[in-house]
Amino acid sequence: MTTEISVEEMEAARNRTSSLIHNTPIMKSEKIDDKVGAKVLFKCEHLQKTGSFKARGALNSAILAKEQNAKGVIAHSSGNHGQALAWAAQKVGLPCTIVVPKNAPNSKVEGMKEYNADVVFCEPTMSSRESTCAEMAEKLGYYYVDPHNCVTMINGHAILEQAGDEIDSIFLSVGGGGFAASVAFLIGNLRPDIEVYLVEPEEKNLANLLENGIQCASETLNTIADGVRVAHVGSLCEPILKKYCTRTVVSVKEEEIRDALKLIWTRTKQRIEPTAALAFAGVLYHKPDHVKKALVILCGGNVDTDYVIN
Structure with a gap:
């Protein structure tokens, strides 16, 4: 199994998975353009298989695990990674166990x-997720697919289609950093003229890590954006983000996430989840003046059916 993060491996992952994932659409809204004061394109990964971009990396990981004769796959997840890996495992014929925090x-x-995953609940802390997952992986003999710090996930996440010549920037939500590292690495190598902005809940303070080497004091963030509650980025992701995104971290407030969510729901009629709205909040409230054509990646759309924006 590959241990290298590279454009070549990203292209190989795309070829490996393309028959089973969607080429998700790009959407626009004139009303949103007017409100933002710039052109905004939305890459609709909330319409991806299992409702998030995670299906890309999960499928790549499951295919490679199957090729290595893995007994099964296991991960810890608050939701989207778990769904994606369960779906991918089902597609390739592997059993799957997901360790899930009780507040998911x-x-x-x-x-x-x-998707036929065996679900094991744990306490809602990263240490509990990791220790429970490690215990279960050893017990079952399954291949562990880390949601953030995993080469096959990072290579698999690369969105090689539709970057286009018409954008000058990309805005995406950042949690554990796997998706952010994938996009930053790919764009940094193929389109260095495009800036990649990492949008975070303000408690995360990722810029302090990338600029000064100081980790966030919290282990888990208290945010409506449940997909990015993990406070620390993975060790594989950190050097990539430091190289390409040290000066492009955008912090947003909780009320800004809610406002962005309302605007997407009402203007585009797309039922994204709050974590996807986080990326748009970065454009809506904190867009640098020089950004004129932004691509916002709507990372997921898995919202509880009884969810209401307060």
């Missing part, structure tokens, strides 16, 4: 079960 959204837990 019910809709995401039910999604994992619908």
Whole structure:
């Protein structure tokens, strides 16, 4: 199994998975353009298989695990990674176990079960997730697919289609850093003229890590954006983000995430989840003046059916 993050491996992952994932659409809204004061394109990964970009890396990981004769795959996840890996494992014929924090959204837990994953609950801390997952992986003999710090996930996440010549920037939500590292690495190598902005809940303070080497004091963030509650980026991701995104971290407030979510729901009629709205909040409230044509990646759309914006 590959241990290298590279453009070549990203291209190989795309070829490996393309028959089973969607080439998700790009959407626009004139009303949003007017409000932002710039052109905004939305890459609709919330319409991807299992409702998030995670299906890309999960499928690449599951295919490679199958080729290595793995007994099964296991991960810890608050939702989207777990659903994606369960779906991918089902596609390639591997059993799957997901360790889930007790505060995970019910809709995401039910999604994992619908893809035939065995769900094991743990305390809602990163240390509990990691230790429980390690215990279960050893017990079952399954291949561990880290949601953030995993070469096959990072290579698999690369969005090689539709970057286009018409954008000058990309805005995406950052949690554990796997997706951010993938996009930053790919764009940094193929289109260095495009800036990649990492949008975070303000408690995360990723810029302090990238610029000064100081980690966030919290282990888990208290944010409506449940997909990015993990406070620390992975060790594989950190040097990539430091190289390409040290000066392009954008911090947003909780009320800004809610406002961005309302605007997407009402203007585009797309039922994205709060973590996807986080990326748009970066454009809506904190867009640098020189940004004129932004691509916002709507990373997921797995929202509880009873969810209401307050």
